[in-house]
Amino acid sequence: MKQPKQPEEATEKKILEAARTVFHRAGYDGARMQEIADEAGINKALLHYYFRNKDKLFEAVFREALRRNMIPLMHMMMSADTTVEEKITNFARNYIETIRRNPELPGFIIHEINRNPQRLVENAKTEGLVIPQTLIVQIGEGIEQGRYNPVDPRQLVVSLVSMCIFPFIGRPMIQMAMQISEHEWDAFLEERITLIPQYIFKILHKL
Amino acid sequence: MKQPKQPEEATEKKILEAARTVFHRAGYDGARMQEIADEAGINKALLHYYFRNKDKLFEAVFREALRRNMIPLMHMMMSADTTVEEKITNFARNYIETIRRNPELPGFIIHEINRNPQRLVENAKTEGLVIPQTLIVQIGEGIEQGRYNPVDPRQLVVSLVSMCIFPFIGRPMIQMAMQISEHEWDAFLEERITLIPQYIFKILHKL
DNA sequence: TGACATTTTAACCATTTAGTTAATACATTT
DNA sequence: AAATGTATTAACTAAATGGTTAAAATGTCA
Missing domain, CATH: 1.10.357.10 (Tetracycline Repressor, domain 2)
Structure with missing residues (x-):
């Protein structure tokens, strides 16, 4: 019934992509963990499993953005x-x-x-x-x-x-x-x- | 014991100034009504007495900012x-x-x-x-x-x-x-x- | 197959936050 | 000074939100 387990690292990628979308649109303060989870099509607890908390997830998105921009x-x-x-x-x-x-x-x-x-x-x-x-x-x-x-x-x-x-x-x-x-x-x-x-x-x- | 009533409109001005400070620094999503109240030195309920809600207060700040900038x-x-x-x-x-x-x-x-x-x-x-x-x-x-x-x-x-x-x-x-x-x-x-x-x-x- | 580790989920918890309420202080008018 | 309307407060409420937990699903490999 449930989705099969994703191949290697795919979930982390999905999360990062979703987080990027949401953080870029709404900023740190405007972004909601639930929204990121929805966007990634996963449970909210899974976010915290891959990235301990909102700060850590944001930091990953910010670092990549900084690199891409600089x-x-x-x-x-x-x-x-x-x-x-x-x-x-x-x-x-x-x-x-x-x-x-x-x-x-x-x-x-x-x-x-x-x-x-x-x-x-x-x-x-x-x-x-x-x-x-x-x-x-x-x-x-x-x-x-x-x-x-x-x-x-x-x-x-x-x-x-x-x-x-x-x-x-x-x-x-x-x-x-x-x-x-x-x-x-x-x-x-x-x-x-x-x-x-x-x-x-x-x-x-x-x- | 309590402060004397402020002269004419002074409270509204204080609120707007405080709201400007906080909204400018933190943006709509990052701003807290409590923080604005503190900054203005008043009770949070008084914010809602003068400006019905956060949106209305923000709108006032935004309009003024837009004017000043444009x-x-x-x-x-x-x-x-x-x-x-x-x-x-x-x-x-x-x-x-x-x-x-x-x-x-x-x-x-x-x-x-x-x-x-x-x-x-x-x-x-x-x-x-x-x-x-x-x-x-x-x-x-x-x-x-x-x-x-x-x-x-x-x-x-x-x-x-x-x-x-x-x-x-x-x-x-x-x-x-x-x-x-x-x-x-x-x-x-x-x-x-x-x-x-x-x-x-x-x-x-x-x- | 079955024990073990990893991934994923549903349900829950504690805190924060915008907004409300009901009572009180103050000023004004009579 | 009593009555009235306005300004201000403390305490409260409901919803949202970040984060946790314990169990279930899935994969791995002996």
Whole structure:
């Protein structure tokens, strides 16, 4: 009568997927253990069997989200063998195309970090999330060599990242203010992939 | 023995202030009516006497937050008697200096809008939050007249707004990634007030 | 097959939380 | 000062919620 036992680890996976869905939509405070259990199609007690409590389950979801969100950023800031221009172009495309498939990700992470900034610090330690400054340094060198306008590299990078991330967290506001229909939204995002690097280069490059 | 009755409306004000503090910090789901009562220094039942329930109290806080956050935006997009350049410069200064005094505001609003996008639509109706497109039109005209580069005005305005708002919601991430100390943060923000318009003009203005 | 370990469930428990009630304090008007 | 309406409180209630327990189902392997 009962379902057969799941093959190896399948349950844990189902739980994590369900937890991701619910936590991403509702945040830690808005998420209910019962809802996660329902979403996973299992008993609530089984959640506690696999993950001792809500905190532990959340932590697993948060860690994965952080990784998924930060990896494109770290890749941009690091990879030694690309030019400034390549890093910026790749980042815009890479980030927007990746996050597009999980558009609630940035909002989730940012909300949870602001709810408890300490968590970021601790995860940074254990997960080795030290963000390398290669891009910043590279821009600095370009300025010294007179190839770029004398901008503050940090301000420029923050602007780049802002322009890529904000549309995902501010979508309803943007759509309303700019009168962009649901139907137009995808094209609007797509356009940004190429526009944002162009903007940055206008700021960076000497005329 | 008991405190004397408060002068006229003072209690309602105290409650709203306390509710603002708590809701802004914790969001709707994270806020506790008891916590708000404590913060206001009153009995929990008094909350329900002034505002029938949590929803009604929250709605009051949310409406005020929305107004405070959107007014600078609307002012920029509207005011008939300023140039494109003035609108952009004023907005960056006005928005950053205002929000700086309530840095949790954008995060609060964005989180709550994403939790329930419908609320934005309804508030827009009742509060008359129809955002005028004067700035967009003005930029369009400037392009037609050959004074500006042929950019998409909406993309440009979204970029402007992104650069102004994101630092407030992404602060912990930015500080960590860019290695900006608490002490340096204020100066970093201050710099953006003038930098952001410069960036925008580089994109907009013909060389 | 049957003993043993692992996985899953139903039912339960303790605490928290939004909201209510009924009584009390206070101010105002007569 | 008595009467009346408003503001405030302490104590309570019902529902929701995270977590537990003990038993049942399932798989493994000697």
